[in-house]
Amino acid sequence: MPKKKGNACSRCGKPFVGLIAAKTVAIMITIYFCAVFFFNLLVLGDEWLQGQLSFLEPVIPFGWEYIPISLVGPVIIMPIIMGIIVPALERRHAMGGALACKDCQTLIRKEQEAAVETAKAKEEAKAYAHMAKVEGLENSDPWLGKLIRVWRLDNPSKLPDETMLEELIMARNMEKAGNFEKAAVILEKYRF
Numbered sequence: 001m002p003k004k005k006g007n008a009c010s011r012c013g014k015p016f017v018g019l020i021a022a023k024t025v026a027i028m029i030t031i032y033f034c035a036v037f038f039f040n041l042l043v044l045g046d047e048w049l050q051g052q053l054s055f056l057e058p059v060i061p062f063g064w065e066y067i068p069i070s071l072v073g074p075v076i077i078m079p080i081i082m083g084i085i086v087p088a089l090e091r092r093h094a095m096g097g098a099l100a101c102k103d104c105q106t107l108i109r110k111e112q113e114a115a116v117e118t119a120k121a122k123e124e125a126k127a128y129a130h131m132a133k134v135e136g137l138e139n140s141d142p143w144l145g146k147l148i149r150v151w152r153l154d155n156p157s158k159l160p161d162e163t164m165l166e167e168l169i170m171a172r173n174m175e176k177a178g179n180f181e182k183a184a185v186i187l188e189k190y191r192f
């Protein structure tokens with residue numbers, strides 16, 4: 001049986017023996033029924049030829065009834081192997097669109113969990129840095145600090161986002177420069 005992509009772990013290349021065996025059995029059964037069909041067709045009504053081929057008898061039975069049997073056999077057996085057994089074996093190895101062996105499935109699952117953890121930690125670090133920035137502005141700049149405190153009272157359990165902080169800093173700089181009108185436009189946006 002040639003080593004095909006679907007018959008081995010997509011990660012470590014370990015072959016799926018059960019799957020290969022099931023497919024091999026399916027191919028062998030097909031070949032066997034083909035042989036039974038072919039030889040029975042050949043010797044039908046030809047006793048001399050049947051005598052010549054009698055050495056095949058232990059493996060391939062001769063008789064007219066084996067012609068329909070060799071045709072119906074695969075029709076019954078093939079759907080069972082290829083339609084039930086092979087998909088069931090494949091499902092056991094299925095992992096996110098690819099096939100993986102048990103060891104690799106455990107590894108892949110662990111990697112996915114680790115990736116989720118890392119993403120979560122990054123997200124938390126980012127949130128913490130943002131909070132530190134907001135608190136830093138609150139404490140270091142009385143004008144901004146007052147605005148942020150008022151906003152946080154109106155928006156409990158929320159933090160001003162990056163854009164808002166930048167715009168507030170801009171408004172403060174405008175006020176310092178005497179541009180009160182533009183500063184007022186920004187402050188109005190945040191209902192100050």
Ligand SMILES: [Zn+2]
Pocket residue numbers: 009010011012013014100101102103104105
């Ligand atoms: Zn593997």
